[in-house]
Amino acid sequence: MLRPPKKFVPTPFGYHQEIELKIDALTNLGQGLGRMDGWVVFVPFCLPGETVKARVYRNDKNCSHADLVEVLERAPERADPACPLFGTCGGCQYQHLTYEAQLAWKTRQVGELMQHMAGVTFPVNPCHGSPKLWNYRSKITPHFAPPHEGQIREIGFLAVGRRSQLVDVPQCPIAMDTINAALPELREDIRRQAKSYKRGATLLVRATGDHIETNPKAVVTETVGDIAFDFLAGDFFQNNPYILPEFTGHVAEKARAGGTKYLVDAYCGSGLFALTLAEHFEQVAGVEVSETAAEWAQRNAEKNGITNAKFLAASAEAIFSVIDFPANETAVVIDPPRKGCTREFLDQLAAFAPARVVYVSCDPATQVRDLAIMQEHGFKLEDVQPFDLFPHTRHLECVMTFVR
Numbered sequence: 001m002l003r004p005p006k007k008f009v010p011t012p013f014g015y016h017q018e019i020e021l022k023i024d025a026l027t028n029l030g031q032g033l034g035r036m037d038g039w040v041v042f043v044p045f046c047l048p049g050e051t052v053k054a055r056v057y058r059n060d061k062n063c064s065h066a067d068l069v070e071v072l073e074r075a076p077e078r079a080d081p082a083c084p085l086f087g088t089c090g091g092c093q094y095q096h097l098t099y100e101a102q103l104a105w106k107t108r109q110v111g112e113l114m115q116h117m118a119g120v121t122f123p124v125n126p127c128h129g130s131p132k133l134w135n136y137r138s139k140i141t142p143h144f145a146p147p148h149e150g151q152i153r154e155i156g157f158l159a160v161g162r163r164s165q166l167v168d169v170p171q172c173p174i175a176m177d178t179i180n181a182a183l184p185e186l187r188e189d190i191r192r193q194a195k196s197y198k199r200g201a202t203l204l205v206r207a208t209g210d211h212i213e214t215n216p217k218a219v220v221t222e223t224v225g226d227i228a229f230d231f232l233a234g235d236f237f238q239n240n241p242y243i244l245p246e247f248t249g250h251v252a253e254k255a256r257a258g259g260t261k262y263l264v265d266a267y268c269g270s271g272l273f274a275l276t277l278a279e280h281f282e283q284v285a286g287v288e289v290s291e292t293a294a295e296w297a298q299r300n301a302e303k304n305g306i307t308n309a310k311f312l313a314a315s316a317e318a319i320f321s322v323i324d325f326p327a328n329e330t331a332v333v334i335d336p337p338r339k340g341c342t343r344e345f346l347d348q349l350a351a352f353a354p355a356r357v358v359y360v361s362c363d364p365a366t367q368v369r370d371l372a373i374m375q376e377h378g379f380k381l382e383d384v385q386p387f388d389l390f391p392h393t394r395h396l397e398c399v400m401t402f403v404r
């Protein structure tokens with residue numbers, strides 16, 4: 001009999017006990033959720049409506065975790081994954097789900113998070129799909145471990161549910177064609193130079209124009225609508241360029257509503273929202289903590305002939321003491337990193353009291369945490385619009401609009 005790991009809690013299920021259960025929901029982490037006598041069990045790679053056989057590997061305080069052994073009854077939304085590594089590679093969670101169902105679940109997950117975490121019941125608009133479903137990612141960052149007996153083995157992404165084990169990824173169907181075309185040679189070069197690596201590393205592979213860039217300090221260009229953005233390959237830029245015109249268009253519409261004349265773009269990167277929205281505003285101020293990104297934002301304004309946008313290299317909350325925009329005619333766009341906004345930023349935002357706030361986030365959980373603080377501060381939620389920047393993965397971008 002297989003011996004359980006030392007810390008295994010033996011109830012309610014034994015180690016590797018196989019159970020049959022019906023899946024009711026899909027969590028925002030991409031796991032199927034089923035119940036046995038009311039006890040919650042999480043199983044990856046299965047879908048609501050399916051009956052599955054699963055093997056338990058952990059019992060927590062109020063739920064268990066199991067691996068999928070077999071789908072006994074398939075859901076009609078089940079799709080054939082396009083990638084042979086689906087289920088082993090940790091990069092994608094939803095290739096087994098039709099695209100319509102992916103969008104429907106992402107919409108539902110935002111509403112449920114708002115309800116469970118903030119007690120807010122609010123209608124979420126249907127998740128806006130990506131115009132391109134495969135080969136959309138302009139950047140990937142494969143990893144490799146230190147050479148073993150002089151050889152580099154896997155070059156790829158973390159295996160499902162693992163913290164250090166990698167899966168070898170020779171091709172990635174969500175990465176752009178130019179990236180896949182370059183991967184074989186890149187991987188071969190690394191393996192050839194195995195002796196020069198003492199440690200493992202993470203590679204940067206960014207598509208720009210018709211070639212790829214691997215040097216994080218190199219300047220690359222992306223075009224959104226008729227605006228060209230230069231930035232350092234290692235700095236942040238949205239990874240799915242195909243959806244950006246619709247995405248920035250939505251942010252523009254929400255920021256301008258009510259006739260605002262001034263725009264603050266907080267956490268502005270190389271100026272995506274500030275510069276795509278600048279034509280609709282009298283004056284624009286952006287703030288970004290990365291000095292290189294803020295510098296490129298200013299240069300991008302000049303390069304594109306935009307004369308009403310100024311950028312500050314500082315932490316986001318510093319912007320409120322340098323602008324003299326009338327708050328009741330100002331919209332603030334916020335697009336923080338995954339960890340969300342700091343309390344300090346949200347307090348200063350509330351003290352400034354702009355007419356509108358358009359909060360863009362790649363992590364709905366931290367966004368919902370901040371939503372509760374925004375409501376305490378007297379901002380009223382007006383619109384919730386998820387965008388699918390990351391088809392076939394559990395990730396989504398969500399735009400929440402607030403008014404005073």
Ligand SMILES: C[S@@+](CC[C@H](N)C(=O)[O-])C[C@H]1O[C@@H](n2cnc3c(N)ncnc32)[C@H](O)[C@@H]1O
Nearest residue numbers: 236267268269272288289290315316335336337
């Ligand atoms: C999700 S990105 C958004 C960038 C930009 N809005 C875009 O769409 O290209 C978040 C940005 O916030 C910046 N950042 C992180 N912490 C910050 C802080 N405390 N103050 C200002 N910017 C910050 C990061 O450098 C990054 O450029």
